[in-house]
Amino acid sequence: MAIGMSARYPFWEPILKIRYWLHTLNAIGGCLMNQQHVNLAGIGAGPFNLSVAALLQKCRNTRYAFFDKKPEFSWHSGLMLPGAKLQTSWMKDLVTPVDPTSPYSFLKFLVEKRRFYSFINAEQSSISRQEFAQYLDWVAQQLPAVRYNAHVREVNYQQGRFWLRFDDRIVSADHLCVGTGTQPYVPEFAVPYLGKQVLHAGGILNAKRDFTGLKVAVIGGGQTGAEIFQELISERWGECESIAWVSRRENFDQLDEAPFTNDLFTPSYVKHFLALPQEEKQAIVARQKLASDGISPATLKEIYQSLYHTQVVCERGRNIMMLPDRQLVSMLKQGGGYELMLMHSGKAKERIDADVVIFSTGFRTVIPSCLEPLAEQIQWESDGVLSMDDNYQVNWECQDQSRIYAVNASRHHHGIVDPQTSLMAWRAANIVNDLLGYELYKLEQPGFVQWGVLPATAKERFVA
Ligand SMILES: Cc1cc2nc3c(=O)[nH]c(=O)nc-3n(C[C@H](O)[C@H](O)[C@H](O)COP(=O)(O)OP(=O)(O)OC[C@H]3O[C@@H](n4cnc5c(N)ncnc54)[C@H](O)[C@@H]3O)c2cc1C
Structure with missing residues (x-):
């Protein structure tokens, strides 16, 4: 690339070099002053x-x-x-x-x-x-x-x-x-397509959002996917030709907000979790998914009621598809849009087409x-x-x-x-x-649930 540049702009190169050194000296000077x-x-x-x-x-x-x-x-x-x-x-x-x-x-x-x-x-x-x-x-x-x-x-x-x-x-x-x-995550095969038509939900409000007359697919069945789907069916972003909501989960599952599920988010549970063998932890976190990654019950209710109103009461017959238990496995540019291949229930392949694909596939920690x-x-x-x-x-x-x-x-x-x-x-x-190196904040907060092995004191009181 540098060779290409000097061949095309032979007179600029020395100027660029001088600018580079001036910038470097400036930065070094700034460093010394601001250390x-x-x-x-x-x-x-x-x-x-x-x-x-x-x-x-x-x-x-x-x-x-x-x-x-x-x-x-x-x-x-x-x-x-x-x-x-x-x-x-x-x-x-x-x-x-x-x-x-x-x-x-x-x-x-x-x-x-x-x-x-x-x-x-x-x-x-x-x-x-x-x-x-x-x-x-x-x-x-x-x-x-x-x-x-x-x-x-x-x-x-x-x-x-x-x-x-x-x-x-x-x-x-x-x-x-x-x-x-964290950083927005999209499957690797979708990365080359990222742009105006294929986007991650994390930047949706920075994108142009008039989807009138377009086929839109939302990928991801968590809270973000639900919120995007809700915006689309409300027509606040224009009247789409079709809307498809794809989720890998078997259903559009709600967040588990039960009191004893909420106990997983307490210091006493963390204490128990820390003591577990490292090789067991990943499977446990996967089983607890709905405790943190489900859809809020209120959002689900609003979506259901909105569909009932438009599709049943108003008989609008809009092209809205909810597609649980499907994984997007590949995508291809086809004309002005995209062909999306879905795997249903891990067995059958299905195809849907979309002009716009909104990935609501979460965020991942990046070092x-x-x-x-x-x-x-x-x-x-x-x-x-x-x-x-x-x-x-x-x-x-x-x-x-x-x-x-x-x-x-x-x-x-x-x-x-x-x-x-x-x-x-x-x-x-x-x-x-x-x-x-000292306890400025008091952190011990016992809970009701005995998550780990019974302590000796409990054995005295509960074992005959
Ligand atoms: C849409 C959304 C909604 C959420 N809602 C909830 C919720 O309701 N309840 C809940 O418990 N959790 C929620 N979460 C999860 C979590 O609370 C948030 O992701 C939270 O923002 C995490 O905080 P953080 O400080 O780790 O990261 P961030 O908020 O991402 O902040 C990281 C910061 O680091 C800066 N940075 C990165 N690299 C550098 C660098 N090299 N030099 C200097 N700065 C740098 C970035 O500019 C950024 O400001 C939500 C997450 C998302 C994405």
Whole structure:
């Protein structure tokens, strides 16, 4: 490519070289001027690292900074659909479960924004994601140690410290907390087609959304797929020629919100899960899928009632197909659209056509490329995920001296709760306590269920 460029623009090349060196000198100068040292550097300032930052505000002797590449705080803004609800209680905010007197609680936000009484009177069983995003943004703006427009490009380890390289400076840190979140996932065969007609739901609000007269297929039977399908059948994005909703699951299953299922999202269950043999954990997490990945009952009801109204009451006979128990196994460009091959029940092949394909196939944890220089010193599990310890530390070569904490990267070790907000404050408090070396936050919270082996005291009381 460089050869091609110099052949086509022979006079530009020296100018480009001078510009490159000027830029480099500028960056080196900037680095020297802006060098800074902290005890803890956070990479990423999404909700999970924000929780760590908010809880650290209590300890005056620790120097810390959290860096995010975005220009300002935002929370999945490309998917902030109008009716989208938080699937977790608002009380499980950034701080309340471990420090209800913190100035960064959701209740404090309500009072500051003068909406406390209206909020109570609205009697919402679940709040909108939009309001939770407003709360998160409000906290982010108050934390001086959270910096946006700060892309961590590379992390090196030298002289017993981490060195974080940004575009305009270098920061050194004793310890790291990696909170870079997840990335949209689509099957590999669909990647070459990504564009205006084939998109991931995560960016749907940034895309042109007039689907009038088009055949649209939604792939994925979780909450996001349901919300996209709901928007399409409501015709807020135009009157489609046809809508197909494909789900790998045997039915359009609802989120399991039963009290004892919710107990899987408690410190006492995590304690039990941590003690299980590593080889059993993956299967257990898979069995618990509907505890976190099902569709909210309210969304399902709205969809069913909307279909009843348009198809039965109004007899519109719209081309709407709901296709459970089908896996999209391949796709091909065909004319202006796409031919989608589905495997039904693992046996029969079926074909549907679509002009627009919206993948609602979730998000996956990706280890950020800035950690590449440390890759050989880090311990990895056989399936390429980070090897974690119980205190959210990544196991790595110089762990005794310099710790790397990671949030949202330990479902294989801590269980189903890891990518959820349910225990974010509890996890953040664990990290803060571990970092400080003493118990700033009290974390022991016994539950009703005896998940693990009966303790000796119970045997005395229950065994004759
Ligand atoms: C649409 C949607 C709705 C959800 N709703 C719920 C819900 O209702 N209840 C629930 O419990 N969970 C929910 N979740 C799951 C989870 O709570 C969220 O994904 C949450 O945002 C995870 O927080 P995070 O901090 O790990 O990651 P993110 O929010 O993704 O934040 C990571 C941050 O890291 C930054 N970053 C990445 N790389 C770098 C770098 N090299 N340098 C600097 N910054 C970097 C990014 O800019 C980003 O701001 C939802 C997830 C999605 C996708």
